[in-house]
Amino acid sequence: MAQVFLFNHALLPDGWANDVHVVVDGSTIVSVGRDAANLCGEPVHGIAIPGLANLHCHAFQRGMAGLAERRGPSSDSFWTWREVMYKFLGRLTPDDVEAIAAFAYMQMLERGFTALAEFHYLHHDIDGTPYADLGEMAGRLAAAASATGIGLTLLPSFYAYGGFGGQPPAAGQRRFLNDPDRFLRLLARCREITADAPDTRVGIAPHSLRAVTPETLKDVVAASTDGPIHIHIAEQEKEVADCVAWSGRRPLTWLCDEMAVDQRWCIIHATHLEEAETLRLAASGAVAGLCPLTEASLGDGIFDGARFLSAGGRFGIGTDSNIDIDAAAELRQLEYSQRLAARARNVMATETAESTGMRLYRTALGGGAQALGRGESAIAPGCRADIVVLDADQPDLACVDGDRWVDAWIFVAGRAAVQSVIAGGALVVTNGQHRDREAITARYTRALKRVIGE
Numbered sequence: 001m002a003q004v005f006l007f008n009h010a011l012l013p014d015g016w017a018n019d020v021h022v023v024v025d026g027s028t029i030v031s032v033g034r035d036a037a038n039l040c041g042e043p044v045h046g047i048a049i050p051g052l053a054n055l056h057c058h059a060f061q062r063g064m065a066g067l068a069e070r071r072g073p074s075s076d077s078f079w080t081w082r083e084v085m086y087k088f089l090g091r092l093t094p095d096d097v098e099a100i101a102a103f104a105y106m107q108m109l110e111r112g113f114t115a116l117a118e119f120h121y122l123h124h125d126i127d128g129t130p131y132a133d134l135g136e137m138a139g140r141l142a143a144a145a146s147a148t149g150i151g152l153t154l155l156p157s158f159y160a161y162g163g164f165g166g167q168p169p170a171a172g173q174r175r176f177l178n179d180p181d182r183f184l185r186l187l188a189r190c191r192e193i194t195a196d197a198p199d200t201r202v203g204i205a206p207h208s209l210r211a212v213t214p215e216t217l218k219d220v221v222a223a224s225t226d227g228p229i230h231i232h233i234a235e236q237e238k239e240v241a242d243c244v245a246w247s248g249r250r251p252l253t254w255l256c257d258e259m260a261v262d263q264r265w266c267i268i269h270a271t272h273l274e275e276a277e278t279l280r281l282a283a284s285g286a287v288a289g290l291c292p293l294t295e296a297s298l299g300d301g302i303f304d305g306a307r308f309l310s311a312g313g314r315f316g317i318g319t320d321s322n323i324d325i326d327a328a329a330e331l332r333q334l335e336y337s338q339r340l341a342a343r344a345r346n347v348m349a350t351e352t353a354e355s356t357g358m359r360l361y362r363t364a365l366g367g368g369a370q371a372l373g374r375g376e377s378a379i380a381p382g383c384r385a386d387i388v389v390l391d392a393d394q395p396d397l398a399c400v401d402g403d404r405w406v407d408a409w410i411f412v413a414g415r416a417a418v419q420s421v422i423a424g425g426a427l428v429v430t431n432g433q434h435r436d437r438e439a440i441t442a443r444y445t446r447a448l449k450r451v452i453g454e
Contacts, residue, residue, distance in 0.1 A: 005021065006044065044427070052114065068085075101118075101145075115151030159211045184220070201228070228264055278311070289318055297321065
């Protein structure tokens, strides 16, 4: 049965409009009009904008947020953080992973995201033995997405080695590992798990060049003829140096030389690119998957955003380690990192008098939808009904309008401005809180008490 939602203000493909009605059938928008004042329906007061996609998430890491904030005996880095992560995941059961994922996905919905790409590499039991159901963990993630209402692109990760050139894996990586044959069986199982979820997509995620060999990467990609392809590239300077020592080429250069990188690909982080690589990535049509809060937390570095954007590059944003889930905060951190690097302001805006917030938002909206393998993200007929409603009475938004609403959301109010959220046609967040917040939070807390407290 069709639903009618009524909005005070809405961002439509041709610009801002007042008194908008949106008719939704199932999860899809079937019509949009500008005469809400004369219609009956579900009033959703505020400023309606299309929901953003979170293009890079490791859901289980939400449970370890804050656990790696103590300085070690030597200089801390991504590599020492990784050891904390290995220790944490060494205790996680499927029940724990589902509870943590549901909590993370709930927070995404409450804070401006309506769909996500789950870069899923925690496949096996604690000792590395595959579960009887090879897709056990994938099924738990799909269940968490279904329970919360968030759209899901599931990306089982292919992870086979511990370093460039097929080095042996470390003990902490044993839960991730598959050879190509078993990985392709896992991929088939992921498709079975999600077959009855029409709003779910499945792609693949070769973890990184250090976790595959050229032969296994090419075999897995060749066997995966549809869906997005995500891969970590050039996140850390050590990774770049190790890749050069192994192959004589930098990671992005190697990937573009050896693989047909195009619109299906999402290049995660791409932090350490030379100028020519930045331009090559922009020209490829692939999406740069930027995770500014995690990249700052891990000390990764700063992506060359202004050059990439001026060359026509496409980017989206992800929450990665989920230390602070907030769509506005990711966009704000992206712009502020560019300002620090350039010692300038409004760096990601490309035209005089342009709204920086709107440029960041619109680019991330399109790039995120592409990276998740979804169609256009818009309040328009034929699109999935994914709508975030900002509070027009929130003090930072109440005295502005139009594009300034987006500036105020991203640079001032942040997640406090998110009032309601419609995901897949269902009103899942009202008054800033998810409809199942209490139960999801209680289950998450029980899981963490067991994992951390024992």
